[in-house]
Structures are given as C-alpha cells and as structure tokens.
Amino acid sequence: MRHRPLRDTAAWGNLPSELSRFIGRGAELARLGGLLESSRLVTVTGVGGVGKSRLALAAARAAAEGTQGAQERHCDGVWLAELAAVRDPALLELTLSEALGLTDHTTRPPRTVLAEHLAGRRLLLVLDGFEQLVDETAELVRELLRRSPGLRVLAAGRRPLAVEGELTLPLAPPGPEDALALLAARASAADPDFAVTAANRAALVEVCARLDGIPLALELAAARLRTLSPAQVLARLEDRFALLTGGARGGLPRHRALRTAIGWSHELCTPAERLLWARLSVFAGQFDLDAVEYVCAGPDLPVEDVLDVVGELLDQSLLVREETAAGVRFRMLETVRVYGAGWLESLGDAERLRRRHRDWYVGLATWCELDWFSPRQQEVAALVETELANLRLALECCLDEPDEVHLAQYLAGTLWFYWAGCGRLTEGRHWLDLSLEHTGRAVTEYESSRLKALWVLGYVAALQGDAAASMSALYECRDAAARSGNPVAAAYAVHRLGCLSLVSDDMARARELLGAALEQYRAAGELNSSVLMCQVELGMALAFQGDLPGALALCREVREICEERGERWTKAYALYVLAYAALDAGGAEEARLLLTECVVINHAFHDLVGLVLALELLALVTVTEGDPAEAALLQGAAEPMWGGVGLRLFGSGYFNAPRLMCRERAGELLGAERYAAYAAEGRQLSREALVGRALRSPEERGGGAVPAPRSAGRGGPRGSRVSRRAAADQP
Incomplete structure (x- = not known):
C-alpha cells in the first residue's frame, strides 16, 4: 500500500x-x-x-x-x-x-x-x-x-x-417517535422553555401526523411553537389543510403535506414577509443584507423595514443565517426558495427583480475590482468566492438579453482579478468566451466593455498556455483600441503581449513590450495591481538576462507601493524576483524569508502559478542550505502542480533553471535512487501539507541532515554520488 x-x-x-x-x-x-x-x-x-x-x-x-x-x-x-x-x-x-x-x-x-x-x-x-x-x-x-x-x-x-x-x-419520513423527537428538539432550540408534556403531547403527535413527519415541514411548524401553543398550531393546520393541499388529483400525500407546511407558513406571514420571501427567490446560494435591501426594497417594502422583515423570516425558519469568510450571509432552503419563486412569477415581478439582482452584482464586481488594489484584497477574494453563485446568475441574465451583452462583457472582464488571482481561469475563460460570442446591437456604444473582455481573455488564455487564442484576442484588442482611441485598453493589450514573450523566452521582445506598456500606463494615469504586475514582469525579464540591479530597482519599488496600498497578490511576484536576485548573490537566508511570505500569499489566493514557482525556487534555496533530502521532497511535491498550470514553463530555460539546478545538486548529494525516493514521497503530500512543510525553517526541520526516506529501498548507499547525467534524468 x-x-x-x-x-x-x-x-x-x-x-x-x-x-x-x-x-x-x-x-x-x-x-x-x-x-x-x-x-x-x-x-x-x-x-x-x-x-x-x-x-x-x-x-x-x-x-x-x-x-x-x-x-x-x-x-x-x-x-x-x-x-x-x-x-x-x-x-x-x-x-x-x-x-x-x-x-x-x-x-x-x-x-x-x-x-x-x-x-x-x-x-x-x-x-x-x-x-x-x-x-x-x-x-x-x-x-x-x-x-x-x-x-x-x-x-x-x-x-x-x-x-x-x-x-x-x-427515504420515507421518520416514524412517529422520531418525528416527535425532531419537532421537540427544534422547538426547544427556538424556545428553551418548550417541553413535551402530558398536556400537549397528543396535539404534538397529531401535528406530526398531519405533516406526515416530513422534517422540513416539522421544522417550519417548530418555529411557530415560539408564539403558538401546540393546540393552536394544530387548529391552524386543520383550518387550512383543505385549502393548501391543492394540486394534481391523486398527488402523493407527502407532496401535499410539504406544500401544506410551506403554504401554511406563507399564510401566516404578513404581507411584507410574503413579499420579501418572493423577492428573495431571485438569489442563488448565499446573500447578504446589503444585497437584500437593494434588490428587494421598494415603495411597498421600504428599505428601513427590510432588516426587521428578514428577522421575522429567520424566526420562522424560512431563512438560514450562516457565518462565512465574507461575514454574515443568509440562505433559503431550495424548497422554500422554489415556493417563493412561484409567487414572484404570479405577481408578474420576476423580470424586474432579476434585473435588480443583475445590477447589484455588476456593481459589486465593480467595487471589488477597485478594492482589489487595497488592504481589503483578501476580503475581496473571500467576498467574490462567497457570491460566485449570484455572479453566475447575473452573467446568465446579461447573456439572456441580446441588447445587454455588453454588460456580460463588462462583468466578465471586471472579474479579471478573480479569474487570474484566485485560481479561476477555467471559469473565467468560459464566461469571457460566451460574452464575446455575442455582439449585441449597440457594439460601438459599448466598445470599451468589449475591449476589456478581449484583453482579459488574452490574459487568461496566456496563463492557460493557449498562446494562439491569447495573441488573437490581444491583437484584436490592440488594433480596435487604436481605432477607437482607447489608450488604456491598448496598454493592457501590449502588456499581455509582453507576458507572452516573457514565458516564451523572447526576453528582448518582452523588455520592449513591457517597457512600452508601462509608459502607456503612466501616460494614462493608470495604477493598479495589473500595472504593478507589468513592472514585476519587466523586472523578471531583466533578472533573467543578468541585469539584477535593474530588476531589484523595479521590484523594490513595487514592493514599497504594495505595502503602502496594502496590496499582496502582486507583491508576492515582486518577492519572487527579489528572492531570485538574493539567491543569485549568495543570500540564501534572505531568499528564504522572501519566499516564505510569497508562498503564504499565493496559497491564500489559490494562485497556482505563483505558488509552484515560489516552491521550486524555495527547493533550490533548501539544497543550498545543505538539506538535499528536503529539497528533493519539495521538488517532488511541486511536480504534480504543474499538471494544473497551462503555462509551459518547463519549456522555458529561464523559468526552468531553478528546478534543473535543484535536481542536479540534490541528485549529486543523495544519489539517483534516494533522490527519486524523496521526490516520490513529496508527490504524496496534499497542497496544505506541502505548504506547511515549505514554511518550516532549517532549525524547525532539524538542519541539513540527510535521513533515509520512508519510501527508499533497502541497501542503497547513503549519500552515494551519481553522475550529473543520471541525476538530471530523474523526474
């Protein structure tokens, strides 16, 4: 095993x-x-x-x-x-x-x-x-x-x-005893003074029977036991049972019982509660109070009343409150949501509410893009992650209307920081491709949205290693930006073309394009994470060509700006270049400190490209510190991650150099068999375990000893040397 x-x-x-x-x-x-x-x-x-x-x-x-x-x-x-x-x-x-x-x-x-x-x-x-x-x-x-x-x-x-x-x-509903136990437990949770007694037991048993023991129905009924006695709950079920079991003749009793419970809850709601219930059905997954107030409020439901009505729906178990990384969120059980959606359709207000929902999430994405370049960057990442289901719904709504395709292009483009910075390239590519397949009727009026979607598509495709699609989108963006007089879109297109040259080892072309893009950004007064990334990438091109002083100057400036603004994602790439230069100058200890912070940031943002680059450079630092076994393990652990990286960095002599150097040095010290064994052990590590291991200092892992790996075969000479050629042949 x-x-x-x-x-x-x-x-x-x-x-x-x-x-x-x-x-x-x-x-x-x-x-x-x-x-x-x-x-x-x-x-x-x-x-x-x-x-x-x-x-x-x-x-x-x-x-x-x-x-x-x-x-x-x-x-x-x-x-x-x-x-x-x-x-x-x-x-x-x-x-x-x-x-x-x-x-x-x-x-x-x-x-x-x-x-x-x-x-x-x-x-x-x-x-x-x-x-x-x-x-x-x-x-x-x-x-x-x-x-x-x-x-x-x-x-x-x-x-x-x-x-x-x-x-x-x-799955049938629970038996009578289990149903009563569930009803009692949920009622006690809502009201600690509630208890099943000889006086109320018969009524509670009858409530369970009337609701066929369906757990959701029982939970809704339990919420009412805060304000009504069991006999009153039963009486209200009796009064409304015939009315609320409508539907197809011969329908299953359990379906009718569930509709009874939900319909009864609906009947017991005030007009404001019913209205909010219906309007909340436009949300997907979780949502917060701000979104509810914008989307659902109106003359018939004043914004100042929304919080109280939300509280009433919570008390009745029609809403669920959840703590998330982005703060408090609410959610409707799917059966309750579907019931509300039916009422919203019957009110004839569904389309208007869907557009309100769309507008809120387009605005949310706009705010998040601006706040990405701020100390709230991690909060923004968590917020978009939490709201992804609703952002998808907003994108679908935009694409459903031919005249609103520009909104889909704008929204898909505005989320560039999430697609690229939080490991969502495949989904980003999906929405960008869909939005650009449609032109709509008002193309020229909304050309800036289309240009943004084009350069973001070029960026995403480049990160996926799809050079042909990337160049096609970026050249189209650059040429259209020139025709329409949009210097900012042109700068983004030139920047991303420079990225393609960088990963293709055409450093002279990369320096030319990235330098030109920086000048265009500055002329336009553009400053954000993407602009700073352009400066880091120019620093990479300089470092790879041996101009370490030039690379250090560029990336130190980026680091300072990021620290002033609270920006972390681009800072991680600047730290990578600074660590590369430090290691080249013999500063392994400084390089480790820089890369440790780099790994923490990239892992937090799920940025696979940045993480694997940092880990492989850290493996080279580790062998330089005298611990080839740990270096081989880290190198092996990083290898499976390349399967998820579209950039063909193994074909780049510059990006590949740290990996090859680490493999050669560790292989010479360990021998081919032991290097392969340590690398194989590393490949079994989960990403969480790998990151935790990478963050250990030399002192924490016991220095530079070279113990026998658990997966090594017996009889291998400890510390035996193999030829450089043999070491280079190991995976």
Missing part, C-alpha cells in the same frame, strides 16, 4: 460542521452505510424536505470517521458538492472541481481534469441537489466511475440517476 502523509483535515474533505443535532434515522443510516460498502453509487431519493441531505451528510461523516476499512476505502477524503444552485450544465464539472479543491490553469476540458484527478484516488463524493441537471449529472457520474475505480458516489435527490450499478435508498 502506498505511503500517505498524516491526514490533513482541511485538505482531506470539505464536509460542513453540523449546526443542529441529527435526530433519529438510526435504521436508515445503518442501511445506507451497508449500501455504500457494497456499491460505488448510492442515491438517496425522496420528496423535498424529507431529510435526504441530512441523511447523506450523516452517512458521509460516518464513513469518514468509521472503521479502518471504511477509512481505507475513502483514504483520499470525503467531499461534498452542492449542485442545487447550478443551472448551466457547462458549470457542472467546474462546481465539482471547486468542491474537490482543484485548481487548473490549463485549457483542458474540466471533465478531463476531474477524471485525471480522480483516476488514482479513493474517495467518497457526495452530490446534493442534482434534479435540475439530472441527465448531465448522470452522464458525468457514469464517466467518472468508469475512469476512476477508487471513486464512490453518494447522491441525494428527488429521483435516481439511473446509472448502471446504482443502488437507491427511497
């Missing part, structure tokens, strides 16, 4: 922590665990609100924490992908990649990336809420299971996936 590092929880899975106790379902949980042992695809099915998601998550946690055999079956983790907010089939694979923590900068199809990542791994993938994309999800699951023998899938939805080999667990 291959060696694995100690489990790193952050890198091993992404299951959310439980916010409330899982009650009952012992028999179903045991049965589901048994099905997971015997099949690679198990789907929990049932009506909305019956508790499919909670049961699937409970089973996933049990698999993660269970017997040694279960842990071995899922030794690469248990991962949750929530699909309810995904409407575009093209985003299905991307959503799964995000859930698995994959960062890929290449032009490879996301499905290929997923399949290659999963091919040699043993993990459990939990898919929740796939009904709206059932055919696409089934096709994807079928292919992944076929290509990934160690993959198991646990799905939760209203219908099976109908994939060969699938086992299903139809």
Whole structure:
C-alpha cells in the first residue's frame, strides 16, 4: 500500500460542521452505510424536505470517521458538492472541481481534469441537489466511475440517476417517535422553555401526523411553537389543510403535506414577509443584507423595514443565517426558495427583480475590482468566492438579453482579478468566451466593455498556455483600441503581449513590450495591481538576462507601493524576483524569508502559478542550505502542480533553471535512487501539507541532515554520488 502523509483535515474533505443535532434515522443510516460498502453509487431519493441531505451528510461523516476499512476505502477524503444552485450544465464539472479543491490553469476540458484527478484516488463524493441537471449529472457520474475505480458516489435527490450499478435508498419520513423527537428538539432550540408534556403531547403527535413527519415541514411548524401553543398550531393546520393541499388529483400525500407546511407558513406571514420571501427567490446560494435591501426594497417594502422583515423570516425558519469568510450571509432552503419563486412569477415581478439582482452584482464586481488594489484584497477574494453563485446568475441574465451583452462583457472582464488571482481561469475563460460570442446591437456604444473582455481573455488564455487564442484576442484588442482611441485598453493589450514573450523566452521582445506598456500606463494615469504586475514582469525579464540591479530597482519599488496600498497578490511576484536576485548573490537566508511570505500569499489566493514557482525556487534555496533530502521532497511535491498550470514553463530555460539546478545538486548529494525516493514521497503530500512543510525553517526541520526516506529501498548507499547525467534524468 502506498505511503500517505498524516491526514490533513482541511485538505482531506470539505464536509460542513453540523449546526443542529441529527435526530433519529438510526435504521436508515445503518442501511445506507451497508449500501455504500457494497456499491460505488448510492442515491438517496425522496420528496423535498424529507431529510435526504441530512441523511447523506450523516452517512458521509460516518464513513469518514468509521472503521479502518471504511477509512481505507475513502483514504483520499470525503467531499461534498452542492449542485442545487447550478443551472448551466457547462458549470457542472467546474462546481465539482471547486468542491474537490482543484485548481487548473490549463485549457483542458474540466471533465478531463476531474477524471485525471480522480483516476488514482479513493474517495467518497457526495452530490446534493442534482434534479435540475439530472441527465448531465448522470452522464458525468457514469464517466467518472468508469475512469476512476477508487471513486464512490453518494447522491441525494428527488429521483435516481439511473446509472448502471446504482443502488437507491427511497427515504420515507421518520416514524412517529422520531418525528416527535425532531419537532421537540427544534422547538426547544427556538424556545428553551418548550417541553413535551402530558398536556400537549397528543396535539404534538397529531401535528406530526398531519405533516406526515416530513422534517422540513416539522421544522417550519417548530418555529411557530415560539408564539403558538401546540393546540393552536394544530387548529391552524386543520383550518387550512383543505385549502393548501391543492394540486394534481391523486398527488402523493407527502407532496401535499410539504406544500401544506410551506403554504401554511406563507399564510401566516404578513404581507411584507410574503413579499420579501418572493423577492428573495431571485438569489442563488448565499446573500447578504446589503444585497437584500437593494434588490428587494421598494415603495411597498421600504428599505428601513427590510432588516426587521428578514428577522421575522429567520424566526420562522424560512431563512438560514450562516457565518462565512465574507461575514454574515443568509440562505433559503431550495424548497422554500422554489415556493417563493412561484409567487414572484404570479405577481408578474420576476423580470424586474432579476434585473435588480443583475445590477447589484455588476456593481459589486465593480467595487471589488477597485478594492482589489487595497488592504481589503483578501476580503475581496473571500467576498467574490462567497457570491460566485449570484455572479453566475447575473452573467446568465446579461447573456439572456441580446441588447445587454455588453454588460456580460463588462462583468466578465471586471472579474479579471478573480479569474487570474484566485485560481479561476477555467471559469473565467468560459464566461469571457460566451460574452464575446455575442455582439449585441449597440457594439460601438459599448466598445470599451468589449475591449476589456478581449484583453482579459488574452490574459487568461496566456496563463492557460493557449498562446494562439491569447495573441488573437490581444491583437484584436490592440488594433480596435487604436481605432477607437482607447489608450488604456491598448496598454493592457501590449502588456499581455509582453507576458507572452516573457514565458516564451523572447526576453528582448518582452523588455520592449513591457517597457512600452508601462509608459502607456503612466501616460494614462493608470495604477493598479495589473500595472504593478507589468513592472514585476519587466523586472523578471531583466533578472533573467543578468541585469539584477535593474530588476531589484523595479521590484523594490513595487514592493514599497504594495505595502503602502496594502496590496499582496502582486507583491508576492515582486518577492519572487527579489528572492531570485538574493539567491543569485549568495543570500540564501534572505531568499528564504522572501519566499516564505510569497508562498503564504499565493496559497491564500489559490494562485497556482505563483505558488509552484515560489516552491521550486524555495527547493533550490533548501539544497543550498545543505538539506538535499528536503529539497528533493519539495521538488517532488511541486511536480504534480504543474499538471494544473497551462503555462509551459518547463519549456522555458529561464523559468526552468531553478528546478534543473535543484535536481542536479540534490541528485549529486543523495544519489539517483534516494533522490527519486524523496521526490516520490513529496508527490504524496496534499497542497496544505506541502505548504506547511515549505514554511518550516532549517532549525524547525532539524538542519541539513540527510535521513533515509520512508519510501527508499533497502541497501542503497547513503549519500552515494551519481553522475550529473543520471541525476538530471530523474523526474
């Protein structure tokens, strides 16, 4: 069995922590665990609100924490992908990649990336809420299971996936005792003084029966027990039961019971609460109070009243409050959201609300782009990550209207910092390509939006290693900018053409283009992270050609500006160049300090290009410090990351030099066999574990000793030397 590092929880899975106790379902949980042992695809099915998601998550946690055999079956983790907010089939694979923590900068199809990542791994993938994309999800699951023998899938939805080999667990509502326990637990959470007594037990049991024990219905009813007695709750259900069970004759009682519970909650809401409920249905995933106040307020719902109405919906369990990295957010359960969307359509206000939603998120992206060049850069990254589902919805809304394609181009272009700086190149390319496929009718009026989308597409394609697409977009942008008199767009196009020359080892051309772009930026008064990156890239070109004083001057200036402005992302690249120069001058200790900060920043922003460059230079620093074993391990750990980087830096003599030098020096000190063993051990590290290891100082890791690697074969001469040619042949 291959060696694995100690489990790193952050890198091993992404299951959310439980916010409330899982009650009952012992028999179903045991049965589901048994099905997971015997099949690679198990789907929990049932009506909305019956508790499919909670049961699937409970089973996933049990698999993660269970017997040694279960842990071995899922030794690469248990991962949750929530699909309810995904409407575009093209985003299905991307959503799964995000859930698995994959960062890929290449032009490879996301499905290929997923399949290659999963091919040699043993993990459990939990898919929740796939009904709206059932055919696409089934096709994807079928292919992944076929290509990934160690993959198991646990799905939760209203219908099976109908994939060969699938086992299903139809989930009925809990039995009477479990239903009563759930109702009592949720009522006690809302009101600590609540208790089941001899006086109210019969009424509570009848409430459970009237609602068929459906957990979502019980949770909605429990919220009412804060203000109503069990008898009053039962009476109100009696009064409205016939009215609220409308629908197709012969419909399932459970569907009618769920609609009863939600419809009853709707009936009990005030007009303002009903109105806000309907309007909130335009959001996808999480949203914050500011967005609610802008999108949902109006003459019939004054902005100053929105907070109080949100509070009432929270009290009634119609909204869920969640703490995120971007602050407090709210979310609607999908069944509740769909009910509200139906009311919004019946009010004839859906299109207006969708446009309000779109306008808010276009404005949010604009604000985030400006704030990216500020001390709030990390906050901006977390905010866009949290709001991604709504930004996708806004992009879809723009693309649905031919006359508003310019807004899609503007929005996709404005998010350049997220696509490039936070490891989202594939998704950025998707939206940029889509927006530029459409021209709309008012092309000339909104030419600046199209130009921005073009240079951002050129930038993203360059980072993916797609030089042809990058040059095509950048030349088109440069020429159109010249015709329309847009010097800023022209500067961006020239800048990114300089980037292409840099990674293609045409340093003379890179210096010419990057220098020209800097002059154009300054003439236009443009200063932001991208402009500073241009200066760093010019510094790289100078450093690679031996002009270290020139490179140091440029990158020290960038570092100072970044520290003044609180900018970190571009600063990391400046630190890389400064470390390169420091190491060249014999300052290994200084280079380590610079690269340590560089690794921390790039890892925080999920910038795979910056991270792998810094790690490989750090490996060279490590062998210079006298620790070839650790250097080989770091070098090996960095190698798998190149699979997700589209830039063909291994074809660049300049970018490749630190890697080759490290491999040669460490190989000479360790010998070919031991170097290969340490590198193989490094390849088993998760990214989290790798970063943690890279940040250790020489003192923390015990100096420059060369211990035998755990994966080395016996009998290898310790410290034996091999020829430079043999060392260079090692991976």
